[in-house]
Each structure stands twice: as C-alpha cells, then as structure tokens.
Amino acid sequence: MKPETYSFIMQVFDLARLIPEGRVTTYGTIARALGSAKSARLVGKAMNHSHGTIYKVPAHRVVNGSGLLTGKFHLTDPDQMQSLLEAEGITVKDNQVQYFKKVFCPP
C-alpha cells in the first residue's frame, strides 16, 4: 500500500486516526462519514489492511455497532486490543465495550 495510492482504505485510516483516546467509534459511522453508509464492511476490510501499512491506525478504537470487538481476533494479539482499550479508560467485558454509549464518538 503506497502513500500515493490514496484510496478508500486511506480515508478510513485518516478518520480512525481522528478518534481521541478514551473514545471509540463504529464501522458504520466511519463508512457514513466517507459517504458509503452501507459499506461498513469495507471499513473493516480497510482496518485489516492497517496491518501492512506504515500508518498507525487505532483499530482497537473501532468496534461494530453493538460495541463488540469483532476484529480483535484478527489482530496479532487479541488480548492486547482489550488491554489498550482499558488503558484508555474504556471498560471491556467479554469482547464488548461497556458504557459504549458514553465512549462512542459520533461524527
């Protein structure tokens, strides 16, 4: 993934990077912000690509509409994702973000 290859994925990364610490957002929210409301899956796919990009994307701050850490298993270390969230003040229980409404970051 080259920097000049600005694509949908890059836009996702940029938005995800805007998420402040201690806050989380959903794939659908990001997708809508990009104009493709129904392409939430693309956002998830993009996050998966964040693996091989030089850009640092707080993928751990992005969860699904239910506050579930659906993608944690996809990361190098799923447990680390939860630890990162808790380190930012977000309570995670059973792959689920507690007080999701409070930490949710709307567009």
Next chain:
DNA sequence: AGGATGACGTGCA
C-alpha cells in the same frame, strides 16, 4: 475482466 469475499448494518420471522 469477472467472480468471490468481508473487523457490518438493517430488516424480517
């Protein structure tokens, strides 16, 4: 060039 896929979301039974 075409077909299959996916870290989701919403609707319906």
Next chain:
DNA sequence: TTGCACGCCATCC
C-alpha cells in the same frame, strides 16, 4: 426479544 438472511461496495484472486 433473539436469531437468521440479505444487501453493499471496494479490494483481491
């Protein structure tokens, strides 16, 4: 209320 099935659109094979 919980669970199942369909749709979506960019990316990958």
